[in-house]
Amino acid sequence: MSGIEQARKVSEGLAYSAGFGNEHSSEAAPGALPHGRNSPQRAPLGLYAEQLSGSAFTEPRARNRRSWLYRIRPSAAHPRFVRTGNGALRTAPFTETAADPNRLRWDPLPDPAPGTDFLAGLWTLGGNGDATQRTGMAVHLYSADTSMTDRVFSDSDGELLIVPERGGLLLRTELGLLSASPGQVALIPRGIRFRVELLDATARGYVCENYGQPFVLPDLGPIGANGLANARDFLAPVAAYEDREEPVEVVNKFCGNLWSATYGHSPLDVVAWHGNHTPYVYDLRRFNVIGSISYDHPDPSIFTVLTSPSDTPGLAGVDFVVFAPRWLVGEDTFRPPYFHRNVMSEYMGLIEGAYDAKAGGFVPGGGSLHNMMSAHGPDRETFEKASAAELRPQKIEDGLAFMFETRWPVTATAQAAGAGHLQRGYDDVWQGLSRTFRP
Numbered sequence: 413m414s415g416i417e418q419a420r421k422v423s424e425g426l427a428y429s430a431g432f433g434n435e436h437s438s439e440a441a442p443g444a445l446p447h448g449r450n451s452p453q454r455a456p457l458g459l460y461a462e463q464l465s466g467s468a469f470t471e472p473r474a475r476n477r478r479s480w481l482y483r484i485r486p487s488a489a490h491p492r493f494v495r496t497g498n499g500a501l502r503t504a505p506f507t508e509t510a511a512d513p514n515r516l517r518w519d520p521l522p523d524p525a526p527g528t529d530f531l532a533g534l535w536t537l538g539g540n541g542d543a544t545q546r547t548g549m550a551v552h553l554y555s556a557d558t559s560m561t562d563r564v565f566s567d568s569d570g571e572l573l574i575v576p577e578r579g580g581l582l583l584r585t586e587l588g589l590l591s592a593s594p595g596q597v598a599l600i601p602r603g604i605r606f607r608v609e610l611l612d613a614t615a616r617g618y619v620c621e622n623y624g625q626p627f628v629l630p631d632l633g634p635i636g637a638n639g640l641a642n643a644r645d646f647l648a649p650v651a652a653y654e655d656r657e658e659p660v661e662v663v664n665k666f667c668g669n670l671w672s673a674t675y676g677h678s679p680l681d682v683v684a685w686h687g688n689h690t691p692y693v694y695d696l697r698r699f700n701v702i703g704s705i706s707y708d709h710p711d712p713s714i715f716t717v718l719t720s721p722s723d724t725p726g727l728a729g730v731d732f733v734v735f736a737p738r739w740l741v742g743e744d745t746f747r748p749p750y751f752h753r754n755v756m757s758e759y760m761g762l763i764e765g766a767y768d769a770k771a772g773g774f775v776p777g778g779g780s781l782h783n784m785m786s787a788h789g790p791d792r793e794t795f796e797k798a799s800a801a802e803l804r805p806q807k808i809e810d811g812l813a814f815m816f817e818t819r820w821p822v823t824a825t826a827q828a829a830g831a832g833h834l835q836r837g838y839d840d841v842w843q844g845l846s847r848t849f850r851p
């Protein structure tokens with residue numbers, strides 16, 4: 413069986429534990445999980461007990477995150493980390509270019525060099541904040557054709573929201589296995605080690621690295637107790653461990669640099685765990701899309717899947733927003749996204765199909781950046797069509813787009829600002845919007 417076939421077989425049989433923010437618990441060997449206490453004098457089955465904190469010990473209960481891991485070896489037993497190349501990964505603060513008020517759009521990343529795995533295939537587009545201050549975010553893309561086999565990755569700088577666009581991924585994490593294919597997203601918390609195996613010959617997608625407060629489900633306010641992304645559709649892994657006594661490279665992203673250490677065993681050796689600092693996979697097709705059933709186009713905050721709050725209520729470090737299939741029924745309404753200038757900065761990507769504000773040029777795997785206050789909205793063709801359209805109920809079916817919307821401008825990396833796949837002439841999509849004023 414090829415590696416891909418093996419990974420697919422594994423991904424088809426996966427079990428999960430449902431519910432965003434739950435206190436999950438699981439054991440891959442009977443009796444491995446202690447009961448009644450977290451840290452018995454001797455943990456069951458000769459395992460080592462270890463706490464992994466995702467929040468300060470003292471944060472309010474509603475925000476407190478930690479998991480207890482019961483593992484073959486304690487994480488502390490590792491050799492020294494040494495600096496290794498950062499490849500095309502960059503980290504906040506982003507200072508390589510001047511933040512750009514222009515509207516920018518990119519085609520997909522070029523194909524990877526043969527032998528590129530997920531980690532080597534990460535390419536940073538830009539971001540904001542400061543990883544050492546735990547504020548802001550980065551937008552990365554990835555393009556890979558090879559599974560990680562004898563190495564694992566962990567990101568001390570932030571959590572990773574992985575948005576596959578092409579090719580499925582099998583994520584082998586310390587807490588167990590998840591599979592994420594296009595249309596699904598995976599969330600890997602800060603500090604959790606994982607390996608990415610490919611379920612298809614190539615893999616491509618987007619990553620939001622969130623340096624700030626961990627993503628949570630948005631409050632629903634008057635929407636009520638249900639709707640948008642429902643908590644029970646977020647799936648955490650169940651414990652699954654590797655008992656591998658062979659060299660495994662652990663690559664740790666720490667304050668912007670990659671550091672490597674070769675362990676004599678796999679650190680994915682957690683036999684049981686419990687807690688709420690856990691990865692999730694979520695199927696965007698489960699999103700309960702809420703919109704106007706009378707008139708006007710609602711602001712896209714109504715499509716928020718996950719939000720990373722800041723200290724100011726309602727002002728997110730980053731929101732993850734999805735434009736999923738939905739009905740448009742607004743009467744006397746310009747139905748596509750309106751022309752606008754937004755104090756927030758918007759990076760958009762496309763998972764499949766088309767996006768209702770753009771007739772062309774915004775393609776799956778590509779992306780656009782509309783920074784703070786930059787004027788954008790429907791391109792000319794979309795505007796003309798939608799202004800003349802007959803307003804019957806209309807289903808937007810063919811497309812899955814998303815947005816990382818952040819309170820701070822996104823500064824591009826030098827590689828993104830100078831990329832061959834940066835579209836020159838993006839401004840032209842708004843040219844020719846003719847004068848129709850008739851006083």
Ligand SMILES: O=C(O)Cc1cc(O)ccc1O
Binds near residue numbers: 709711749752754789
């Ligand atoms: O710019 C975009 O396409 C994103 C967006 C969508 C929408 O429906 C309303 C506002 C907005 O910024």
Ligand SMILES: [Fe+2]
Binds near residue numbers: 752754758782789
């Ligand atoms: Fe916008």
